[in-house]
Amino acid sequence: MRRSVLFRRVGGDGLGGMSSLDAVRDERTPLPGWVAVGVLTLSTFLVVTSEMLPVGVLTPMADGLGVSSGAMGTSLTITGLVSALTAPLVPRLLGNLDRRVVLAVAMVVLAAGNGLTAIAGGFGMLVVSRIVLGIGMGTVWGMAAAVATRLVAPRDIALAVSFAVSGVASASVLGVPLGTFVGNAFGWRTAFGALAALSLLLVPALALTLPRLRRPAATGDEAGAGRRRSLARPAVVSGLVVVVLLVTAHFAAYTYVRPALEELPRMSANAIALSLLLYGVFGLIGNFAAGAAAGRRPRQTVLLLAAGITAALMILALFGTTALVAGLAIALWGAAYGGVSVGGQLWMSAAAPDRVEHVTGLYVGVFTASIALGAFAGGLIVEGAGIVPLLWSTAALALASLVVGPIGRVPSRPQPSKPPTSPDLAHAHHAE
Missing domain, CATH: 1.20.1250.20 (MFS general substrate transporter like domains)
Structure with a gap:
């Protein structure tokens, strides 16, 4: 049995088999790492398509629910505001939970939001569905880029983040037009139902392609001081x-x-x-x-x-x-x-x-x-x-x-967090 190495083991700390991991700067990212990044990209693609699709089917949605176009447009604002609250809150609540599980559950929540939209009988149910969708969206989008940096070798971090975030851009270019086409051909409820089904398909994909990812370990001064520096920098x-x-x-x-x-x-x-x-x-x-x-x-x-x-x-x-x-x-x-x-x-x-x-x-x-x-x-x-x-x-x-923009010093090259001292990140869990 062989495992694909994402980070090279360079020494042990003698604590119950725990090992210190250090990424090698010129190390290449193995294929399973890029597959996992690809699944993250599909996830961000789906969450933003789910958020923006009402733009493409605004009129038939408004007619179907018996509300004005202006009222229907507020559904995007609702999703955006809920996502804005969720994204910064989730990392503070996760603790040492496996990020793979969190992302998979968030896709289930996203599927539920799309499903509720598909069966909504009035504006009240639509508001509930968009709140649920905003929670799933904020969690996935808020974590995708950070998780992507932990799936690849350090030299590939910028590219991995570009791929993960490209799902946001491609949702506008491809996702919304395709969703609009489905909505025009088969009805707007079918379009949201399809998004719910696709979201559920990504749940096992995330579980199978991502390795176990616990809370990132403290590094540098933070580890030495035993406390976290404020983000008010x-x-x-x-x-x-x-x-x-x-x-x-x-x-x-x-x-x-x-x-x-x-x-x-x-x-x-x-x-x-x-x-x-x-x-x-x-x-x-x-x-x-x-x-x-x-x-x-x-x-x-x-x-x-x-x-x-x-x-x-x-x-x-x-x-x-x-x-x-x-x-x-x-x-x-x-x-x-x-x-x-x-x-x-x-x-x-x-x-x-x-x-x-x-x-x-x-x-x-x-x-x-x-x-x-x-x-x-x-x-x-x-x-x-x-x-x-x-x-x-x-x-x-x-x-x-x-x-x-020029205020404050920013390092000329982003430095990735040191991987946690856990065997979870030593290997992707793909066995041959």
Whole structure:
């Protein structure tokens, strides 16, 4: 029988067979590690598709439940706010629970949320279903990136995080359109039922591909002092403020990108669909390009992305009446924003390498809360002032992130947490 080694055993501490594990910098990640990362990616893909699908089937859902489109739109806000509360809270409650089991249970919760949505007979049941879904979403998304760093060799951490987070971007590019197609062809309830079934399929996949993962061990000064350092560090705080500014700016503007393209360059519906597809493709490219760059220089990468978002919004505001220029601005916007999630995650990991789970949960909570804030603020500005003032306002928010970002020292290369002194991480549990 042979096991695939993820981390090399380099010595024992003599405590009941427990061993000290140290990752070798140039070690290659074996195939089972990448398979596990792939399952995590599918998990983030499903949770974000589940959150965003009401956008694609908003009208038939509203008609089926007998509510207005505006009331139906609040279902996204409910999910986002519950997820924002769940993501930072879960790591504090887990203790030494096996993260593999936690993720599997969270997918069951996600399946329950989608199932309840599929059978909802009124708005009250829909609200309950979206609360349940938000709990599952916050847990999975909040833990995925932190778990991914523990499945691969240190040199592959940035790529693993890029893959795990790419599920978020690909949900917008592929998940929501596919779910909308199913909803249009077979009904919106079938679309949510399919998501519930797919969520359940990932439960055994997570259990079989992930190794046992307990609480990450204390490292460095934290271990010596016997206590954890606070996350209220300048680099963490400045990074989170940058995330609030960028994500709020993005969602305030992007929520109304269709009206903007209809009003400024007067694009047709097909041209707008093509522009949004272009945005999604460049978003995926930006995700992996930013992951590679942020693996070495996380803060500089995120600030470069912020400059790109600022430029895209300003170009759209100034020259967006020309269809070609508007299309180029949308492509730049997609490439820049597509890298924000992975770049911000690697910034947080570099700023707090001793508390990756906690800082990741906090990061996802702030991120999802900013989504809700952006959509709400964008609506107020559009209703009160119009599309062009919205673009200038969001460009100003993105520009402000360039002022806040340099505060606090961030290591030039994220340092992974030392694996816990437990045989659980010495091997993936795949036997031949």
